[in-house]
Amino acid sequence: MWNYIAKRLLLISVVIFGVTLVSFSAMYLAPGDPAEVIAFARYGQDLSAEQIEAVREAEGLEAPAYIQYLNWLEHVLHLDFGKSLISSDDILEEILLRLPATAELALASLFLSLMIAIPAGVLSALKQNTLLDNACVFTSLLGVSIPNFWFGLLLIWLFALTLRILPSFGYGSLENLVLPALTLGTSMAAVTMRLTRSSMLDVLKQEYIVAARAKGLDERTILIRHALKNALLPVLTFAGMQLGYLLGGTVIVETIFAWPGIGKLLVDSIFARDFAMVQGCVLFIAVLFSLSNLAVDILYAVLDPRIRYDKHD
Amino acid sequence: MSEKKLNIREFRKNRLAVLGVLLIILLSSLALFAPFISPHDPLEQKLGKRLEAPSSEYPFGTDDLGRCIFSRVVYGTRVSLGIGVLVVAATSIAGTLLGVLSGYRGGLFDEIVMRGVDIVLAFPNIILALVIAGLLGSGFTNVVLALSLTQWPVYTRLVRGQVLSLKKRAFVEAARALRASNFYIMRRHILPNCMESVVVLGTLEIAHVIIFAAALSFLGLGIQPPTPEWGSMLKAGIPYLRSAPHLTFFPGLMIMLTVMAFNFAGDGLRDCLDTETNREVMAG
Numbered sequence: 128m129w130n131y132i133a134k135r136l137l138l139i140s141v142v143i144f145g146v147t148l149v150s151f152s153a154m155y156l157a158p159g160d161p162a163e164v165i166a167f168a169r170y171g172q173d174l175s176a177e178q179i180e181a182v183r184e185a186e187g188l189e190a191p192a193y194i195q196y197l198n199w200l201e202h203v204l205h206l207d208f209g210k211s212l213i214s215s216d217d218i219l220e221e222i223l224l225r226l227p228a229t230a231e232l233a234l235a236s237l238f239l240s241l242m243i244a245i246p247a248g249v250l251s252a253l254k255q256n257t258l259l260d261n262a263c264v265f266t267s268l269l270g271v272s273i274p275n276f277w278f279g280l281l282l283i284w285l286f287a288l289t290l291r292i293l294p295s296f297g298y299g300s301l302e303n304l305v306l307p308a309l310t311l312g313t314s315m316a317a318v319t320m321r322l323t324r325s326s327m328l329d330v331l332k333q334e335y336i337v338a339a340r341a342k343g344l345d346e347r348t349i350l351i352r353h354a355l356k357n358a359l360l361p362v363l364t365f366a367g368m369q370l371g372y373l374l375g376g377t378v379i380v381e382t383i384f385a386w387p388g389i390g391k392l393l394v395d396s397i398f399a400r401d402f403a404m405v406q407g408c409v410l411f412i413a414v415l416f417s418l419s420n421l422a423v424d425i426l427y428a429v430l431d432p433r434i435r436y437d438k439h440d
Numbered sequence: 441m442s443e444k445k446l447n448i449r450e451f452r453k454n455r456l457a458v459l460g461v462l463l464i465i466l467l468s469s470l471a472l473f474a475p476f477i478s479p480h481d482p483l484e485q486k487l488g489k490r491l492e493a494p495s496s497e498y499p500f501g502t503d504d505l506g507r508c509i510f511s512r513v514v515y516g517t518r519v520s521l522g523i524g525v526l527v528v529a530a531t532s533i534a535g536t537l538l539g540v541l542s543g544y545r546g547g548l549f550d551e552i553v554m555r556g557v558d559i560v561l562a563f564p565n566i567i568l569a570l571v572i573a574g575l576l577g578s579g580f581t582n583v584v585l586a587l588s589l590t591q592w593p594v595y596t597r598l599v600r601g602q603v604l605s606l607k608k609r610a611f612v613e614a615a616r617a618l619r620a621s622n623f624y625i626m627r628r629h630i631l632p633n634c635m636e637s638v639v640v641l642g643t644l645e646i647a648h649v650i651i652f653a654a655a656l657s658f659l660g661l662g663i664q665p666p667t668p669e670w671g672s673m674l675k676a677g678i679p680y681l682r683s684a685p686h687l688t689f690f691p692g693l694m695i696m697l698t699v700m701a702f703n704f705a706g707d708g709l710r711d712c713l714d715t716e717t718n719r720e721v722m723a724g
Binding site for chain 1: 456555556558559560562563564565566567568570571572574575576577647651654655658659660661671674677678681682685688691692695696699700703704707
């Protein structure tokens with residue numbers, strides 16, 4: 128088991144290294160001379176050549192790319208993500224400032240989605256092909272296809288503008304959390320429900336279920352002791368995919384509801400051409416994502432002994 | 441490849457899947473015949489007729505610049521389907537080839553490719569596309585580029601997995617024993633057997649890409665007005681959400697219907713595959 132963890136950690140380090148490379152290159156994506164773009168973002172229209180050169184020197188842009196990268200990487204390893212090109216705030220500080228908001232949204236959405244999806248998926252599988260099952264399947268197909276940004280707007284229209292019982296933007300109280308979490312959570316619930324259902328269906332066909340029945344165990348024990356545990360394992364692996372959707376989804380939801388999280392920070396800095404902030408955000412999000420995936424993988428290995436001995440890529 | 445025949449019969453039994461295909465045909469017709477179907481020019485602004493509710497003259501109403509929403513929605517089909525097909529074509533071909541090579545050859549090449557896959561997939565879905573499209577600038581080509589750069593790994597991973605198991609099968613060993621070249625084996629034995637899952641994944645990916653592209657435009661980073669694109673139309677409708685909700689309603693509905701169509705069709709196709717490949721595709 129430790130072998131497994133060690134291997135995964137090694138893999139993760141390589142991946143994270145690659146991630147830093149990709150994050151750093153974000154700066155070179157924007158067309159034009161980076162110094163000019165930064166100077167424009169900072170000072171506006173009338174740029175003098177001196178201003179551009181001053182920016183170039185201040186940000187160390189004359190050095191060749193790989194040297195800039197290595198400098199940046201060295202700072203990052205010391206947890207210095209640099210300063211925002213626009214506001215000169217410390218980047219890591221700004222990110223960490225917004226982390227609680229994103230975490231709150233993410234956790235609430237995840238919680239909501241699991242609360243809806245797992246019971247629905249399990250029930251659906253148990254009563255396969257009944258009206259309940261068909262309704263659930265159809266709803267989840269709808270839910271998977273509905274764009275979450277549209278759904279969010281619909282929710283705002285219904286609850287905030289028409290019924291006027293919930294606020295359409297803002298941050299702080301519980302009511303502010305409801306619509307954003309519902310938007311993100313229900314979209315995720317649709318995906319999770321399908322997974323739970325098909326996983327449960329697979330498990331119910333397995334031999335050990337038949338064996339348990341033959342032993343004379345009542346349905347309830349079979350369900351809880353044998354079926355559920357095994358059915359939920361694949362759902363856990365797909366939790367990795369869900370995390371990705373969650374992190375990506377917060378970008379959109381935070382923008383719609385003006386939720387002050389990391390996603391909104393990223394979008395805002397892209398518009399502001401604040402490359403340093405974009406680099407920092409992207410790196411942070413990707414590392415967070417990778418580490419969460421690692422945690423899920425390890426958890427899965429702990430829960431499913433088969434994976435430890437039979438790990439093939 | 442006798443599995444293909446079984447597929448179509450089973451596919452037809454799946455009503456949702458058939459509905460999906462019909463919808464796809466309908467949407468493609470909208471895209472192809474847009475000039476004949478739209479009652480008005482999608483770019484024509486009539487500032488005297490702003491924000492009008494749906495009527496017989498303007499089936500979906502008019503937007504904030506007096507443009508016919510129905511016409512814009514119809515022309516938007518071209519944009520969304522165009523992006524979807526282009527990105528999926530490019531990524532499926534590149535990703536599959538990479539997967540076949542990587543899985544078949546193994547060794548260092550395989551390791552490098554898989555690390556590349558891992559690195560791209562280390563970024564949550566939309567974030568990388570967001571950054572690329574955002575920094576490159578708005579526009580059709582940039583969106584296609586950004587989405588292509590982020591979507592290829594799913595094919596590579598899927599195909600590589602299949603190749604790894606195919607490599608061990610008897611007919612490959614037999615071909616080797618007959619001194620067939622690696623290229624021949626890949627082309628004649630390995631690749632055809634991967635195609636089914638790639639087709640399924642590709643169909644589902646069109647749905648993904650369409651939503652992503654719309655999301656990018658919604659955020660202001662993808663296709664921007666005056667080009668009619670559903671995502672940017674949604675964004676334009678936000679200030680009028682209370683007074684003129686039809687600006688937001690119809691484009692969003694179109695996105696949902698289009699994505700549903702491809703999801704239904706893709707799901708139907710996937711259900712026709714055997715369970716093992718089924719699960720791998722689901723993971724992708």
